[in-house]
Amino acid sequence: MTPGGPVDRYRQAPVNPDDLTLHEASFDELSPATLYEILRLRVDVFVVEQDCMFGDLDGRDREPSCRHLWLEHDADVLGYARILTEPDGSIQIGRVVTRGEARDRHLGVRLMREALARVAGSVVLKAQARLAGWYGQFGFVAEGDEFTWDGIAHVRVTHPVALTSPAQANPSGAGQSHPQPSPAREP
Numbered sequence: 251m252t253p254g255g256p257v258d259r260y261r262q263a264p265v266n267p268d269d270l271t272l273h274e275a276s277f278d279e280l281s282p283a284t285l286y287e288i289l290r291l292r293v294d295v296f297v298v299e300q301d302c303m304f305g306d307l308d309g310r311d312r313e314p315s316c317r318h319l320w321l322e323h324d325a326d327v328l329g330y331a332r333i334l335t336e337p338d339g340s341i342q343i344g345r346v347v348t349r350g351e352a353r354d355r356h357l358g359v360r361l362m363r364e365a366l367a368r369v370a371g372s373v374v375l376k377a378q379a380r381l382a383g384w385y386g387q388f389g390f391v392a393e394g395d396e397f398t399w400d401g402i403a404h405v406r407v408t409h410p411v412a413l414t415s416p417a418q419a420n421p422s423g424a425g426q427s428h429p430q431p432s433p434a435r436e437p
């Protein structure tokens with residue numbers, strides 16, 4: 251881990267996406283250090299970078315069905331997403347985020363592709379409206395009007411087809427230069 255935070259390190263030397271490892275865990279399987287790094291990334295981006303008084307800790311991270319996915323480099327968490335199961339059985343993918351210093355290197359694409367490969371059924375996402383096109387590359391379609399959530403314009407996007415494999419989740423081939431299996435989470 252970078253003691254003061256990963257920011258300066260990755261500004262000075264951009265991360266090579268091939269050096270990142272994807273991890274998956276339930277809340278109970280997260281080590282305190284990893285949980286800290288995940289929350290640090292979420293707060294750094296959703297609260298600080300986006301200048302939003304946002305109650306990130308909504309309690310849903312602890313739900314038994316919640317799956318946490320993250321991309322790690324030297325114990326720094328550079329990308330994250332969580333998968334929730336809603337009461338109606340639909341899947342919600344949320345908190346999709348990559349560290350600012352590591353953007354535009356297909357980390358977000360890789361995270362979404364890996365998340366979609368793990369779910370079946372109807373997938374729902376509350377997307378920041380400016381990112382509807384970004385989610386569109388995975389097959390998400392915007393539904394209904396924009397709405398303001400925590401001061402930021404959002405739109406509900408849904409995935410019409412259940413996906414079962416990374417290849418299906420990645421029909422455009424986006425991010426294919428960094429395919430990786432998902433190693434089991436270290437205990």
Ligand SMILES: CC(C)(COP(=O)(O)OP(=O)(O)OC[C@H]1O[C@@H](n2cnc3c(N)ncnc32)[C@H](O)[C@@H]1OP(=O)(O)O)[C@@H](O)C(=O)NCCC(=O)NCCS
Nearest residue numbers: 346347348353354355356357358359376377378383384387
């Ligand atoms: C959204 C976010 C996760 C994207 O992560 P990222 O790692 O920068 O994105 P990637 O590098 O994986 O994506 C780049 C790819 O998306 C494509 N893309 C970008 N914007 C797009 C758009 N509007 N429509 C279609 N494709 C788009 C690019 O073309 C690129 O693919 P290419 O190089 O093959 O052409 C990141 O910007 C982020 O964390 N933002 C702040 C947090 C946030 O708002 N999260 C979303 C909450 S809903």
